[in-house]
Amino acid sequence: MMGYFPEDAISRIEEVQRLKGEGLAMAEVVARIGIVPPAAEQISTEEEAPAPIGLAVAGPLSVAADNRRALRITLEDVHYPAYMVNYNFELTWYNEEARTRILSGLDALPAHSEARNLFLLLFQSASAKSTSFGSELLRIHLALAKNRLTRSSVLGLLRGLDREALTLAERLYDESGVTAERKPILDFSVDLPAAGGGAENWRLFASFFREGIFVVYVPAEQYNESLLEFLSQRDSVIRDLMRKRLPVLTPLAVMVADLQNSVKICSELPPEEYFELINEIWTTMGPIFRKYYGTYGKHVGDGMVYYFFPQPDSDYIFNALACAQELKSEVRKISKKWQLRKNWLNELYLNTGLHEGQEWLGTFQTATSVEFAVLGDTINHASRLSEFARFGTIWATKNLLSKLAQQKRANVDFGITRKGADGEDHFVASSYSQLGSMVDLSNERHEKLRDIAMLPITEIRSVKLPQ
Numbered sequence: 001m002m003g004y005f006p007e008d009a010i011s012r013i014e015e016v017q018r019l020k021g022e023g024l025a026m027a028e029v030v031a032r033i034g035i036v037p038p039a040a041e042q043i044s045t046e047e048e049a050p051a052p053i054g055l056a057v058a059g060p061l062s063v064a065a066d067n068r069r070a071l072r073i074t075l076e077d078v079h080y081p082a083y084m085v086n087y088n089f090e091l092t093w094y095n096e097e098a099r100t101r102i103l104s105g106l107d108a109l110p111a112h113s114e115a116r117n118l119f120l121l122l123f124q125s126a127s128a129k130s131t132s133f134g135s136e137l138l139r140i141h142l143a144l145a146k147n148r149l150t151r152s153s154v155l156g157l158l159r160g161l162d163r164e165a166l167t168l169a170e171r172l173y174d175e176s177g178v179t180a181e182r183k184p185i186l187d188f189s190v191d192l193p194a195a196g197g198g199a200e201n202w203r204l205f206a207s208f209f210r211e212g213i214f215v216v217y218v219p220a221e222q223y224n225e226s227l228l229e230f231l232s233q234r235d236s237v238i239r240d241l242m243r244k245r246l247p248v249l250t251p252l253a254v255m256v257a258d259l260q261n262s263v264k265i266c267s268e269l270p271p272e273e274y275f276e277l278i279n280e281i282w283t284t285m286g287p288i289f290r291k292y293y294g295t296y297g298k299h300v301g302d303g304m305v306y307y308f309f310p311q312p313d314s315d316y317i318f319n320a321l322a323c324a325q326e327l328k329s330e331v332r333k334i335s336k337k338w339q340l341r342k343n344w345l346n347e348l349y350l351n352t353g354l355h356e357g358q359e360w361l362g363t364f365q366t367a368t369s370v371e372f373a374v375l376g377d378t379i380n381h382a383s384r385l386s387e388f389a390r391f392g393t394i395w396a397t398k399n400l401l402s403k404l405a406q407q408k409r410a411n412v413d414f415g416i417t418r419k420g421a422d423g424e425d426h427f428v429a430s431s432y433s434q435l436g437s438m439v440d441l442s443n444e445r446h447e448k449l450r451d452i453a454m455l456p457i458t459e460i461r462s463v464k465l466p467q
């Protein structure tokens with residue numbers, strides 16, 4: 001039901017919020033304060049769309065064309081099972097209804113990403129309930145995976161299952177269909193156990209975002225089209241989901257990059273041109289990060305932080321290395337363009353540090369934004385490497401390179417430049433060096449590098465992409 005308010009809208013809204021805060025259902029609130037929707041009017045805008053049954057009306061307000069106000073549905077108002085998974089099918093958020101009806105036996109979300117595998121959780125739930133609904137849900141989720149990933153990638157997600165469960169999953173995968181096109185929202189019919197025994201028919205909706213898949217269940221007889229209106233508010237839905245994302249201990253690669261001599265460049269350009277240059281750099285980089293599945297961390301002036309997480313269909317370590325190389329190449333092109341434009345000798349260099357580890361991933365939130373954040377030494381070490389790098393070089397830790405399979409490592413040209421007996425510099429391929437032996441740490445200028453002095457590192461010269 002959608003409430004419409006006359007001139008005293010604000011006081012009515014405050015009354016709605018007060019009554020809901022006391023635990024009243026929306027129907028009771030409506031009955032208490034006597035809100036009656038005009039019978040003769042048609043609702044046509046997204047802001048004014050009616051709330052689906054099972055979604056209580058609450059949250060921020062939007063102003064209709066005739067200056068009356070309509071309440072907007074938020075994620076808080078989804079009172080049926082709902083959860084979100086990333087494209088590794090690791091559970092990142094769920095509500096209480098999903099825990100009790102779909103994910104039986106899940107007392108709390110595990111800390112480690114591997115233990116959040118939705119297929120493992122669904123098998124556990126199916127075993128706990130001893131019903132056929134588990135197979136039905138597995139079939140649907142395998143279809144969701146099949147619609148986005150290769151067979152080998154999907155089967156890789158099933159590691160950890162026992163032999164019997166794996167055999168069942170492979171059979172369900174082969175039987176599951178795949179949609180002809182990649183629609184943003186998919187709809188399935190599924191039977192769930194009823195409270196008094198038997199089964200109830202529900203509809204399962206899966207909404208695809210870059211950050212993952214949002215799944216919500218609605219009883220078939222209570223569904224109406226306004227649920228699709230809610231799911232189509234993609235920016236609002238994903239913002240709410242990101243705010244609710246629970247921290248997870250996950251392996252990741254961190255890239256920290258900084259524009260060298262930015263203060264000098266800023267001083268030589270008019271403010272509008274400096275901001276034009278920086279925006280051109282970030283705009284150029286955006287598609288490259290998306291190509292290699294980089295997740296935005298933050299921008300600090302002309303520096304940035306990006307995260308690379310395990311992917312079912314690619315190597316996140318190799319993604320970070322290839323991304324860093326492509327960024328370096330694009331910055332060279334931008335540098336030449338601006339040298340011609342300004343007739344100057346300044347060279348643009350993006351100094352990059354890469355490190356890998358297992359850290360806690362969470363979000364920092366303000367009223368208007370959500371920012372991914374990583375706690376631990378991985379980001380700090382990558383940041384120090386970025387400060388160590390000069391003239392557009394890419395430096396990575398031995399820990400990161402060691403996580404690459406030998407075949408992929410063969411596609412990376414890396415090593416250390418050392419002084420030979422002749423006093424000349426010689427590049428020694430496939431070698432590492434402790435940072436402390438490459439820089440004078442007694443110099444105050446390098447004070448920040450002292451905490452990674454013992455870290456084995458190497459310079460990434462080039463990355464050959466597989467054909």
